[in-house]
Amino acid sequence: MREGYEIIYQRPKTLLPRRMHYCPGCFHSTLHKLIMEVVEEMGIQDKTIGVCPVGCSVFAYDYMDIDMQEAAHGRAAAVATGIKRVHPDKIVFSYQGDGDLAAIGTAETIHACNRGEKFTFFFVNNGIYGMTGGQMAPTTLESQKTSTSPYGRDPKKVGWPLKMAELVSQLAGVAYAERLSLNNPANVRKGKKSIRKAFEIQMQGLGTTFLEFASNCPSGWKCTPVQSLDWIANQQTNYYPLDVFKDVTAAQTAKPQ
Numbered sequence: 432m433r434e435g436y437e438i439i440y441q442r443p444k445t446l447l448p449r450r451m452h453y454c455p456g457c458f459h460s461t462l463h464k465l466i467m468e469v470v471e472e473m474g475i476q477d478k479t480i481g482v483c484p485v486g487c488s489v490f491a492y493d494y495m496d497i498d499m500q501e502a503a504h505g506r507a508a509a510v511a512t513g514i515k516r517v518h519p520d521k522i523v524f525s526y527q528g529d530g531d532l533a534a535i536g537t538a539e540t541i542h543a544c545n546r547g548e549k550f551t552f553f554f555v556n557n558g559i560y561g562m563t564g565g566q567m568a569p570t571t572l573e574s575q576k577t578s579t580s581p582y583g584r585d586p587k588k589v590g591w592p593l594k595m596a597e598l599v600s601q602l603a604g605v606a607y608a609e610r611l612s613l614n615n616p617a618n619v620r621k622g623k624k625s626i627r628k629a630f631e632i633q634m635q636g637l638g639t640t641f642l643e644f645a646s647n648c649p650s651g652w653k654c655t656p657v658q659s660l661d662w663i664a665n666q667q668t669n670y671y672p673l674d675v676f677k678d679v680t681a682a683q684t685a686k687p688q
Contacts, residue, residue: 445467445468453487457648459555459646466553467497469623472627476496480518480522482502482526483501483527484505487562488526505534511524515548516548524551525552528560529556530561551633553626555644561648564578570671605639606632606678609642611625
């Protein structure tokens with residue numbers, strides 16, 4: 432540290448010192464950092480295991496200095512279930528995109544949540560298949576244009592966008608379900624607190640924890656990073672509100688009337 436300067440932030444040691452490959456403005460790098468900050472601050476680096484399937488998330492193991500397991504497309508929940516059951520003392524999470532978690536992996540997601548598997552979902556919802564060419568996903572908004580819906584999504588033909596956080600919150604096995612975003616500093620700070628809470632609930636063995644992040648994909652959306660932030664604030668979060676949809680610990684901490 433230079434004389435007269437004070438260090439106010441430094442990279443967590445759990446995040447490897449590598450240049451990230453993600454597109455400019457993408458939230459993956461921010462979420463990677465937050466998860467690894469929480470892992471470092473909680474002192475659980477040697478106990479944490481991440482599971483990443485196919486998609487932009489598949490490269491997370493290049494940056495997170497923890498044990499990582501790759502899964503087939505859509506099967507992260509099944510793999511995380513096996514790891515957590517074999518190693519119940521570990522902190523296990525899946526890191527998935529919407530094309531993976533809410534499309535090919537819908538069955539694994541729903542049934543893991545319904546069983547109350549005691550691991551954490553990190554669900555990055557950018558409304559398209561980001562890695563493979565910007566195709567329409569189950570979470571693509573009505574009228575949103577993609578490479579496979581050039582005139583916009585038509586719910587009469589392909590159904591309505593799936594609200595996964597609300598959906599899984601209805602399942603008895605889920606202990607905590609929340610939708611967040613990382614589109615401004617205040618939401619980034621809130622996101623970090625929620626990541627820590629999800630891990631703490633997992634450690635208590637209360638059930639599945641599910642954090643959905645309303646995210647961007649400037650490359651797939653064909654816009655600038657700044658424009659993508661405007662879309663999140665003015666379009667995406669109108670349909671996908673940022674809120675806590677279930678928290679079994681709320682009743683435990685509520686003050687008596």
